[in-house]
Amino acid sequence: MSLAVQIRQPGGPEQLQIVDVPVGEPGPGEVRIRHHAVGLNFIDVYHRTGLYPLQLPATIGMEGAGVVEAVGPGVTHLAVGDRVAYASHPPGSYCERRVMPAQCVCKLPDGISFETGAAMMLKGLTAQYLLKKVRPVEGLEPGDHVLFHAAAGGVGLIACQWAKHLGLQLIGTAGTDDKCRLALANGAAHAINYRTEDFVARVREITGGKGVKVVYDSVGKDTWDKSLDCLRPFGLMASFGNASGPVPPFSPAILGAKGSLYVTRQTLFTHIATRESTQAMADDLFAVVLSGAVKIHIDQRYPLAEVQQAHRDLEARKTTGCTILTL
Template sequence: MTNKAVVIEAPGGAEQLKLIDVDVGEPGPGEIRIRHVACGLNFIDVYHRSGAYPLPLPARLGMEGAGVVEAVGAGVTHLQPGDRAAYASQPPGAYCTARVMPAKCVLKLPDAISFETGAAMMLKGLTVQYLLRKTLPQGGLQPGDAVLFHAAAGGVGLIACQWARALGLKLIATAGSDEKCRLALDHGAVHAINYRTEDFAARVKDITGGRGVKVVYDSVGADTWEGSLNCLAPFGLLASFGAASGPVPPIAIGMLAAKGSVYITRPTLFTHIATQAATQAMGDDLFGMVASGQVQVRIDRRYALADVAQAHLDLEARQITGSAVLLP
């Protein structure tokens, strides 16, 4: 069987993505070999391709996928050949038909969840899990608390809207069009702000009676950074977990005092899933939310693996709402 993988030989635009034949060997200790049914598409893949997050070259791309375990290496006990499985994992390399990879972040996929849903939800869903469950302001979050979530019509955002609703939180969404705002509202946001036509910080203060929100979850970066700080209540938390519009500029630490003794953090998923036990616990939480129907994973587009360049162009142009998958 001929196996295919997407590689880049130099950083740059979508034209750098090449589909090549590859050999897939046997798993070593702590590894598995998985044959993909679907592969996830995420904005971090664009950062890897462009060189914003540099990788050793030549590099394979892709951080999540789902399929069937074909073989396991020595020491792997939580997976067996034939298991349905899904993952969000380093190192990159999910854009392929099959791969050998570390086993610690690969989880059994419940029968109630399809391969496409598994591939579309692992990185995004685990991100929402660590944000809403672990990346919390002073005193945590209680039902009725208001939070602000940027890019709420994307794959991460739509999961966050639903998960926040299940937790009783009042999620205020931002998005770049009226259509995307409606989508966020349909998925559980209590307010939605078109940041292209409105001052979102002013709207947030209006919605909250001038106080602001306990926490802002911001994956946009440069374009929203200052406004996000202005949305915080005293002692609030700004969680910057991405930079879709460009990196956040340096800040003067005194600004945090001026804004009301606020906090800033830059969390990453891979810090949270550093061990198999942590990954399993977070995955169980995610699987439970999806299997219960409280979180439904919207797959907006499906692309053949050979069409990965178009998928990246659509992702960068913000043409994809919800999630998208590549099909080997």
């Protein structure tokens, strides 16, 4: 048996209930993992509220780190006793132990702790694909400006550091002066408090009126329209989340009027659809973390029993950097 956090119906944090669930043996292509720490992400909120529906009852959570307890037939890249970390479908990481597909589970280098591994996989792999793969049609070169919303969040702080490492001029937005200072301390070239400043005007000022080549936006509804106004001609609007709610329908003609813009809606799970792509992305993430160019900030830790409060704080935007649940 294993303690796990389940939802029986969509709703608020009060729907997160700790229950005992049976844990069996891994089947073909599966492993059983005993978690040491679990990552908290906004996608967990989407699952809890029903924005991304799950078959209920469901254990939620997409990210964790721990030790392999058992290996099913056909799994060759992992062995019992391996230290591992993952970001993976299906949801279910909010638990002590689980059986899951081995495809997206990666060996964790000795120089990276379980807590760091649990905090970094979903957010770090997201930053990796955004900066390395989701690029405007004209490409990105050192010195180019990009706009990154929620720059003091888990993905944002990793992206600030990684963008600086790549020579990009990242303009970050955040909702408080303290969060703006945090983004700057982690490599953002500029930071804009969107509650007190017009971020479109500031982006135009910073870029000499040109606009940015790409906007990376996990906020959604609240930032969408203004983000389009921050782009230069042929720029790319890269949506990868809906923290403020889904983007409402819009006419494609707007994209032509604003400069023949491109729009994409990305999700990590397309990028890690194969064992090979998952490992290649993880290797890139591990290397940049082990080099010290990117540091993983775990700013909040909650025992598994306090998962409801963790969700309340995340939704209230009281958190910065990464958040983990400890076991």
